[in-house]
Amino acid sequence: MRTDVALVKIEAANLPKLPLGDSSKIHAGEWVIAIGSPFGLENTVTVGIVLAKGRDTGEYLPFIQTDVAVNSGNSGGPLLNMRGEVIGVNSLIYSRSGGYMSISISIDEAMRVVDQLRANGKVTRGRIAVAIGEVSKEAAESLGLGHPRGALVGVVEPGGPAEKAGVEACDIILKLSGRDIDKASDLPRMVGDTKPGTKTTLQVWRKGSTRELNITVAEMEAEKASKAPEHRPRGEQASKAFGLAVNDLPEASQKEIKIRGGVEVDIASAKQFDTVVKALGKTKPAAFFVRRGKSTQVVMVRPAVAKAQ
Numbered sequence: 001m002r003t004d005v006a007l008v009k010i011e012a013a014n015l016p017k018l019p020l021g022d023s024s025k026i027h028a029g030e031w032v033i034a035i036g037s038p039f040g041l042e043n044t045v046t047v048g049i050v051l052a053k054g055r056d057t058g059e060y061l062p063f064i065q066t067d068v069a070v071n072s073g074n075s076g077g078p079l080l081n082m083r084g085e086v087i088g089v090n091s092l093i094y095s096r097s098g099g100y101m102s103i104s105i106s107i108d109e110a111m112r113v114v115d116q117l118r119a120n121g122k123v124t125r126g127r128i129a130v131a132i133g134e135v136s137k138e139a140a141e142s143l144g145l146g147h148p149r150g151a152l153v154g155v156v157e158p159g160g161p162a163e164k165a166g167v168e169a170c171d172i173i174l175k176l177s178g179r180d181i182d183k184a185s186d187l188p189r190m191v192g193d194t195k196p197g198t199k200t201t202l203q204v205w206r207k208g209s210t211r212e213l214n215i216t217v218a219e220m221e222a223e224k225a226s227k228a229p230e231h232r233p234r235g236e237q238a239s240k241a242f243g244l245a246v247n248d249l250p251e252a253s254q255k256e257i258k259i260r261g262g263v264e265v266d267i268a269s270a271k272q273f274d275t276v277v278k279a280l281g282k283t284k285p286a287a288f289f290v291r292r293g294k295s296t297q298v299v300m301v302r303p304a305v306a307k308a309q
Contacts, residue, residue, distance in 0.1 A: 004091065005110050007117040018078060021085030023064065023106035028052055034068040034090050034102075036077030046070070055103060062189065063103040064088045070102035079104045112193070126194035126217040128167075128202075129160025134184045135172055138300040142287035143172070144208045150174040151184040152298060153204075165202060165215035170298065174210065175203035191217060 026032075030050045038044050048068035055063040064079065070090050079088035088104035116123045132151040140148045150172040156163050167173075173181055176190045177200045194200065196219035204211050285300045 005089065005105065005113040007114050018080070018084065018086050020107055020111070021081050021083070021087040023053070023087045023108045026050055026053060026064065026081065026087055031082050032066055032068060032087070033080040033082075034066075034070055034074060034077060034104075035080070036070070036074030036090060038071035038073040040073060044074075046074075053106070062106060062109070063091065064106055065103050068102055074102075124196055125192040125220040126196050126198065127160075127220045128162045128165075128191050128215060128217060129157035130162045130167060130173075131155035132173070132184050132187060133298075136298075136300065138285055139287055139298045142285060142300065143205070143298075145172060145205055149183070150181050150205065151187040161215050161218045162202075165213045166211075167202065167204065167213060167215075168206065170206075172205040173202055174205055175201075177201060192220065196220075 028050050032048060032050055034046045034048075036044055046069040048066050051065040051067055053062065053064045055065045064087070066079070068079070068090075070093055074090050075092060077090045078086045079090055081087050087107050089107065089110050090102065090104050093102050113123055131154045133154050135145070135148045135150055135152050137148050139152070140146060153162075153167060153169055153171045153173060156167050156169055173187060175181060176187065177194070179190060181187050181190070194217045196217055198217045200215060200217065202213045202215050204213060287298050287300060290298075
């Protein structure tokens, strides 16, 4: 289960309970308390401060990071603020050095899961069928985006919602439903929280301008492993600028990896590549859209500068 949260029904009455807090209102530096049973020792209390919130250590959960001591047996216990309100669920130690860097699931996220389990008996999450990555500062500048933001699309799943909406590899998704995507990890959380079947909009950055795309969010499915085919392009050798040689990709290979050359691909031939390279500056790095198997990545390459004689 992606969230490690379950709903348990207890047949009892008048049980004591803790009030729930609002984890969105916590701040770094705030004192917090963890209660658990480390090593089987019940009702153990440890204290510390919030180091950060919204940590990107999971696919869909923005964890709360603290320096509260959490040991084996603490998982599942409450994380409390100084008002005695539950603001998180202790998850695990996040340290390679033995230090007390622990993470907790925010109570807001945990209760979203609980509400779905209570209503439907299962948790459903949205998906748009893309693989994404971060946008580097160099890539943002080279692509005319200005500052780094959004999520860079590396793979668009054939037949998925994104492909049907017109999303292409190397698009940068800037907004979902009008909400800004500051970093790549924001997108899967926002999509995952969207009810499957919802019709909404994506704003993408493509070739120097924004585009609005209509998309219908699908339901998250189990991931299917697949092996990407290897391609060994043959053809006439072209420019060796940037320390590499390029060849025209055979038509059969273009069809196999579903590349529509000439219209939607910036570089459609080795000859065009040679022309584009000659027009580039001698010192400014250039963004290369590189296809590796089924994934398209942005690689920043700086041209070699001739040494003074």
